[in-house]
Amino acid sequence: MKRKDKFWFGLFTMPLFIIFTTVVIIPFIIGVAYSFISWDGIASNPKVFVGLDNYVTIFHDERFFSSARHTLEFTLLALVSVNLLGLAFSLLVTNGLRTSKLARTFFFMPNLIGGLILGYIWKFIFTDGFKFLGGKTGLEEIFFNWLISPRFALYALVIVFTWQMAGYTMIIYIAGIQGIPDELLEAAKVDGANWWHRLTKITFPLLMPSFTICLFMTLSGAFKIYDVNLSLTNGGPVHSTEMFAMNIFNEIFGYGRYGVGQAKAILFFLIVALVTLTQVIITKKKEVQM
Amino acid sequence: MRRTSRAIYSILLVVLALIFLSPIYIMIVNSFKTRAELYNNALALPESFSLQYFEAAMKKMNFLTVLGNSAFVTVGTVVFVVILSSMTAWMLVRTDNKLSKFMFMAFISTMLIPFQTLMMPLMQVMDWIRTHLHIPMLNTHGGLIFMNIGFHASIAVFLYHGFIKSVPIALEEAATLDGCSKFGVFWRIVFPMLKTITITVAILDVISTWNDYLLPSLVLSDKGLRTIQLSTFYFFGEFTIVWNQAMAGLTLTIIPVVIFYAIAQKYIIKGIAEGAVK
Numbered sequence: 001m002k003r004k005d006k007f008w009f010g011l012f013t014m015p016l017f018i019i020f021t022t023v024v025i026i027p028f029i030i031g032v033a034y035s036f037i038s039w040d041g042i043a044s045n046p047k048v049f050v051g052l053d054n055y056v057t058i059f060h061d062e063r064f065f066s067s068a069r070h071t072l073e074f075t076l077l078a079l080v081s082v083n084l085l086g087l088a089f090s091l092l093v094t095n096g097l098r099t100s101k102l103a104r105t106f107f108f109m110p111n112l113i114g115g116l117i118l119g120y121i122w123k124f125i126f127t128d129g130f131k132f133l134g135g136k137t138g139l140e141e142i143f144f145n146w147l148i149s150p151r152f153a154l155y156a157l158v159i160v161f162t163w164q165m166a167g168y169t170m171i172i173y174i175a176g177i178q179g180i181p182d183e184l185l186e187a188a189k190v191d192g193a194n195w196w197h198r199l200t201k202i203t204f205p206l207l208m209p210s211f212t213i214c215l216f217m218t219l220s221g222a223f224k225i226y227d228v229n230l231s232l233t234n235g236g237p238v239h240s241t242e243m244f245a246m247n248i249f250n251e252i253f254g255y256g257r258y259g260v261g262q263a264k265a266i267l268f269f270l271i272v273a274l275v276t277l278t279q280v281i282i283t284k285k286k287e288v289q290m
Numbered sequence: 291m292r293r294t295s296r297a298i299y300s301i302l303l304v305v306l307a308l309i310f311l312s313p314i315y316i317m318i319v320n321s322f323k324t325r326a327e328l329y330n331n332a333l334a335l336p337e338s339f340s341l342q343y344f345e346a347a348m349k350k351m352n353f354l355t356v357l358g359n360s361a362f363v364t365v366g367t368v369v370f371v372v373i374l375s376s377m378t379a380w381m382l383v384r385t386d387n388k389l390s391k392f393m394f395m396a397f398i399s400t401m402l403i404p405f406q407t408l409m410m411p412l413m414q415v416m417d418w419i420r421t422h423l424h425i426p427m428l429n430t431h432g433g434l435i436f437m438n439i440g441f442h443a444s445i446a447v448f449l450y451h452g453f454i455k456s457v458p459i460a461l462e463e464a465a466t467l468d469g470c471s472k473f474g475v476f477w478r479i480v481f482p483m484l485k486t487i488t489i490t491v492a493i494l495d496v497i498s499t500w501n502d503y504l505l506p507s508l509v510l511s512d513k514g515l516r517t518i519q520l521s522t523f524y525f526f527g528e529f530t531i532v533w534n535q536a537m538a539g540l541t542l543t544i545i546p547v548v549i550f551y552a553i554a555q556k557y558i559i560k561g562i563a564e565g566a567v568k
Contacts, residue, residue: 005385008472012381016374016443017393022419023440024400027411034411043417092303099300105555106307109314112547112558114501116519120526120540121317124332124533129316132332163313168562175563213566224404227503227519231526248406249504262410269407276402 035263040256054263063239064264067247074157074243075222081162082218083211086169091199093170094177104174108167115164119231122160123147126232150240153233157241160228165221169214176210177203208287215283220276244268314544321538328534347525347539355514356521357546363431363506363517364499367438368492371446374439376488379450380480384459397447405441405504412437413508427509434509438499446491449565453487454480486564493554493561500547518543 035054039047058064089107093100110118126146134143146152180203188198226245229235235242235250242250248268252261308315320328321343322336347353382390416427416437427433457480465475481488503519510516516524525539551558 009381009385009390012377012472012476013390013393016378016439016447017396019374019436019440020397020443022415023412023437024403024408024444025396027408027415028400028403030414031407031411034414092306097296097300097303099304103303103307104559105551106311108559108562109311109551111562112497112501112551113544114503114519114547116501116503117522117540117543120522120536121313124320124537125313125316128329128533129332132329163310171559171562172566217566220402220404224406226406230503231523245404245406249409252410258410265404265407265410269403272404273402 031262032266034259035266037259037262039258041252041258042256050259054259055267057260058264058267061260063242064247066239067242067244070154070241071223071244074154074161074225074241075219077155077158078161078165078222079215079218081158082165082222083169083214085162085166086214087173089166089170090173090177094174104170107170110163111165111168113164115225115227116231118160118164119228122156122163123232126156147233148237150237153237153241157225157229157232160232161222161225164228165218169218172214172217173207173210176207180206205288208283212280212283212287216276216280219279220272223272223275244271317537317540317544320534321541323534325532325534343535343538344542347535347542350535351521351525351539351542352513352516353521353542356516356518359431359515360500360517360519360546363434363438364496366431366435367442367499368495370435370439371442371495372488372492375443375446375491376450376481376484377476378443379447380454380476382447383451383454384462394447394451397444401444401448409504409508416509429509429511429515431510431515434506437505437509438502441505442495442498445494445565449487449491450484453484457483489557490561490564493558494565496550497558518546 036049036051037047038050038053039045089103093104093107113121130143131145134140137143146156184202184206185198188202193201224245225243226249229241229243229246233241235246245268248261248264251257251264255261316333319334319336320332322339322341324338324340327337378393382394413428416433419425419427427436461479462475465479470478501519502517503523506517506520507523510520522539522543526536
């Protein structure tokens with residue numbers, strides 16, 4: 001590069017790259033180092049190098065494993081419900097009806113509100129709304145305060161996350177459906193394919209790129225869930241809904257075990273990267289060329 | 291479909307969408323009710339429309355201040371992300387060398403890192419900058435905006451990069467021949483052509499900044515600096531929940547979002563689709 005070009009290159013790229021390095025790259029590198037250190041977060045206290053001890057500690061941490069199980073169970077349930085609902089919505093609103101646009105707007109709305117606030121809205125519904133419904137309808141087996149039952153509190157979390165994310169996946173599925181040429185579906189119709197056949201033999205295969213994105217988004221979103229978790233259940237009852245992200249946060253800032261918490265955080269990164277990349281590779285393979 | 295069945299389908303669709311939004315209905319109706327009325331029937335319309343709970347919630351949440359704080363942080367973040375990442379992405383596309391490839395890879399490959407992996411060391415770095423370089427990164431809106439820019443850089447550079455690759459270079463070359471500096475070429479010729487992707491980047495950033503809770507909760511400790519999300523959290527944390535007042539508080543927090551959605555609806559939906567598909 002000529003000297004003048006170098007100057008312009010630096011002027012254009014360096015401000016952002018320096019900020020990015022300070023905020024993402026350096027913390028990541030230091031974060032890896034912290035995971036080999038024992039420290040309580042108090043600046044004047046010593047940081048002791050302990051090698052892999054923190055990682056060994058995690059393997060004896062029953063609560064971390066149970067948070068892993070909750071996260072896994074939550075993620076699988078959420079993956080299915082978010083995408084089924086999002087896909088159903090997208091099919092309902094892509095037929096040129098005048099009210100479709102309004103419905104789209106409504107279905108997407110919760111996504112804009114923000115996880116923390118969604119959690120609080122539903123907290124009221126699950127505690128008082130459900131109690132009221134149970135008393136009115138007599139269906140107290142279904143409508144009771146879900147947030148005090150370990151099992152149902154997890155389902156409550158799935159419902160709120162689904163409410164938040166379904167509209168988001170709907171938007172992506174709509175984009176995919178609109179990309180399918182009408183002639184293809186018309187031709188199949190002429191050939192006598194019924195609605196179900198057209199859906200499963202034409203629409204779904206051609207929607208594979210949308211599936212890749214939506215599954216990726218829901219998977220990583222569900223794995224990293226924190227604010228809905230915090231406001232809806234705060235991990236309770238008795239840690240039964242404590243997810244990965246919350247467990248890491250509590251380990252570091254709650255109990256002041258900075259090293260162990262950071263080791264968990266590094267492990268968390270590896271798991272998220274591994275799971276999401278595997279999913280993308282698998283679904284990418286299933287994509288067909290038009 | 292025939293006309294009548296289309297009409298029925300249309301109506302059913304709206305009904306379904308309204309049922310989907312019923313939690314918002316429940317929130318709003320209960321924000322007007324007295325305690326007794328709320329526990330008597332959580333689903334019914336309120337008998338009296340009293341604004342007293344809104345007033346109380348507004349005071350407790352310090353609503354106007356936190357609204358201003360959120361707006362300041364969001365606008366600051368979006369403006370800087372748009373300016374810096376469009377400039378960076380353009381340079382990275384237009385220079386073909388090892389450094390630009392390395393920088394692009396650095397932006398992209400870090401996208402998978404969850405915030406939880408970075409939060410503790412990030413706070414250490416910011417603390418170090420505060421004590422050694424005397425730049426107040428913690429407990430300032432400026433510091434929060436700085437960190438937001440860093441976290442939003444990856445996706446913004448990625449989106450701009452993809453878009454700029456399809457922008458023809460001829461106009462830029464012509465302008466350069468006419469004696470325009472790189473700065474002039476970018477701001478006068480290139481940036482106006484990036485309008486659609488700029489809207490996408492801005493929309494995505496507005497939503498994620500406005501709704502962010504975790505980073506502000508770590509960075510801001512002064513009560514006067516709180517954003518809407520923080521204020522909502524403390525509103526629910528500090529008192530035993532008085533639900534009617536709480537619902538009034540939540541309704542208040544949703545009003546700005548609804549207004550934003552109503553105004554920018556078309557762009558939001560388009561922005562989300564583009565941001566995800568790219």
